[in-house]
Amino acid sequence: MSAGNGSGRSWGFFAVAMLTGVVALSFGFGFVLLPKYQGTQGPYSAKDSLYHALGLHTHGKELGSVQPPLKVPTYIVWTDATIRQAMGGDAKRGEFIALNCNACHVEQAKSTEPWIPILAGLDRLVTYKQLDDFRSGTRLSGPMSAIAQSLTPQDYADVAAYYASQPGMPENTGERMPHSHRTYRNPDPLQRLIFAGDPKRGIAACASCHGPGGYLIGAPALTNQNAAYLGQQLQAFAQGTRANDMNMPMRTIARLLTPEEMKSLASAYAKGLAELQ
Amino acid sequence: MERSRLLSLAHLWAAFLCFLPATGLGLWQLLMRSPLPVPVDDPNAYYASLTAHGSIMAYVFPTLFIMGFGYAIAVSALGRPLRGENWAWAGFVLCVVGSLMALAPIAGGRSSILYTFYPPMVGNVWYYLGVAVVIIGSYFWVALMLINFAAWKRENPGKPVPLAMFAITTCALLWGWTALGATSEVVFQILPVSLGWRHTIDAGLARTLFSMTLHAIVYFWLIPAYVAFYTLMPQAAGGRLYSDTMGRIAFVLFLVFSIPVGMHHLFMDPEHGSGFKFVHSLLTFIVALPTLLTVFTITATLEIAGRARGGKGLLGWIRALPWNEPMVLSVALALLLLAPGGFGGLINMSYAMNAMIHNTSWVTAHFHLIFGGVVVIMYMAIGYELWPRLTGRPLITKRAACVQLWLWFWGMLIMTVPWHIAGLMGQPRRYAIFDYTDPGVAKMAWLDILSVVGGVILVCSAALFFYVLARSSLASAAESISPIRYALAVNPPARVHPLLNGFMFWNVLLLALVLITYGYPVGQFFFLHNQDAPEHSLTREMKR
Amino acid sequence: MEEEHHYSSASEPERVSPSISRSAALEALKNGPRGALVIAATAVGLLLVGWLLFYFVVFLTRGAVG
């Protein structure tokens, strides 16, 4: 092999030349030729082509479209600070505050009062958010708005900590043991809805956010909740009288459910999904 | 007998031991996606199984196999004991421990985030620590390959490095460079979040860093299959390698062009402009060259063997080839699978055309056909080739081995062709279950059922593969086992151009290319002043 | 058998697999790898035609991109 240094360097030079040629070609096409003709109103200038190819043009943004009147579902933002505060409640202090909560939330819960949920075992973030929504008025309820406005966010956290420590609804950790009959093969339409959802109608599976076997921040566990309350809240989401679900997941889904489905879903979850095979 | 054969054997046993159950998971997943009845039909179990199937088939199985094969090559091709064998064992232990660390939370359903990391979705911290430990273990192998390569070159100045060693060192170097992408994503972005030190993550930067690994890892898997093409098949077919030089050029092209193509996985992403997407698309066309070169060189090699065995006429040599040799049969079947597999790749990489099939089942079918087909069928053939030399016992049957390879070939085609069609019909990717009462989905029912048939054949084939190796390991020892030997080229070069005998020059080119093609795409995230996304864990890993 | 350079295959001669002589290999190649060229060329031709078909018939008919 003519191992003279002449050829050693020249082949290396050839490789670099080929490579620069290929790279130059790709940049030429990618940043000059192709983006030039992407404008709907004729070819862009060289500078616009480069900006477009780098993604610095944001065509949709400059539209400044006129927006319908703003409606804010909730003022809660799941930043780390909010989560840390909501989780940082002191259960003992919460128990003291909960004394007057129990006036309604303990005795009534056993009955089928549709507007009073069971709080025992409720997730801290859920309690904290609902109280804050009552305070800010994004969730409407005569007595609850007044109570929420009289408490401070630290109180919310304490009450949330207290109720979370109470036995009742299981904490939703998003895990569940693998179990058959959780797919569309299940003949029971109710179980299909809870565990597999109904993509034909665009309905997500309840369990994928509320559990068992699915966790979403801010979504309460529903098992062992008050059945009438669940049915009534689903109704409220469907009609929009309750609208504090951040980014509208519940209103979007509840609107697609039939009243019978709402009732059977509520009673199934209230019975703790026990009898579901 | 081979030196340090126990080291290679341990790697191969570990690789195939987790490969077999992973094929079983694959079949269960095919059943879940089909209208057929299936036990434990739970979508959550599917996503956990898919995470396990993907993690094993993409990280654990190929990495362990390639490390084992690399050590076997280093010892036999360089004809000297492996330098740093206890480091090699340490790397092996790390890989096994890392795999178990990763698989534990998956089995517990605590890390069903699939295997391609979807920040801001975050799984259990042990999964990421496990993957990081496997990668660290594999870096031991990268270091040892480079050390042995350099040591041999110092002792044999001016001599061409044996092609097999040159190729596997290219593979090690490629993996060394490309793993930096995914590793930096895991170490700098995901681990801090899953350990609770940070609570937000830049999904755009994470996807871009992962894309640096996502394609080059495919060539990390493919190169060992090509090592068998170039250096083990010619003598099994009874011929000689058509061109040693062109083989080295192909491996060098892989090294230089594998990483700066990664953004063809991000064509449809909102965090990049179309400019660099086109640059990566064009470079992906270039990285198709070495495969096209190899197809011709290897077919020519087969032709030499066929004609040397008396094959006449234009294609008469095909019949004359020894089709009962597993290595020859597997190379032919791999080339046949490479055609449709490569075709899918050509479509995926063609810039705007990616929009037709992005994240549909077409993509899943493509990488099953080209990795599960072309690469894995060669891993099996390499397994058959190395087993007698590593265990000191002859392969009990070559006929069963050939039947197994044919089953794998047909199983892979029957599974993936309908899958490609379903992808074109708009079947979205990574769905656990399909609602076949929807007419749009019902149209694909027969395709998903056909894929299950393919899956059944594949699992039988995998079981037969395991049986042949296991039975051969128990057979009585024999002294007449020939050592691992490598093919002669038609014109074995006395000296090879210095650029085809070392990597310094190519490393420089590679780094320059990666800087040019990934510099801005990665750099933009540091001045984009965008807000990071809050982390989301599916199974409430974030206890605060 | 003519003296063969073994280093490009393996560092030690006994690690080079016995194979046909170089002259036999050259004999097999006397009129070039015609079969391989035909097979590889048809394969690549099919890929190109298939790609063009897919591009113009399946892809472009599915509407604008981005």
Added chain:
Amino acid sequence: MAELLNNEGASGLIPEETVERTERRWLFAMATVLGLMLAVVVFTGVTQMMNPLSDVETINPATLHLQGEFVESNLGTAVETDGSITLRFLAEQYTFVPQCAVVPAGTLIRFRLTSPDVTHGFFVGTTNTNAMVVPGYVTNVMARFEHPGTYTMPCDEFCGFGHHAMAASVVVVPKEQFTKLRPEERITTCGAQ
């Protein structure tokens, strides 16, 4: 390339060069084939404006519901002041909002999506409208549907345990049936639900 390939080896036999020349000719042929395909990509890219999405637009995913373009009241089909049509979706864990959108056939539609939680993706029926939705970024994709009908719009990127049931639908109505909207009006349901 010449010196590299024809290392004449021991006896400089003629086949030495023929092997290398064949390989070089094959390399050149393959380069032309790939070049041809690249030419088709570039040609159609220029003539038919075929380009993957290219607008890098950032947004704060945590406060989408408080202010900005993706507040809940601004989602759905909108007719902009310049007459162009924009279709805004939120892709969130396990549903698109709105779940059903109406658009006119044969008109250029600007899809704009973002995600408040994890990475999603979407494609519309079997058209080329296909893109990822990454939290912290806004996906801006142009589309045009010639044939009226209902197109399924599934989420095509794994987003969690509810991924398999996440699908919206895009109803394409003939252009004349598309109700004329004032700029501040939005269509968020498909009516015939």
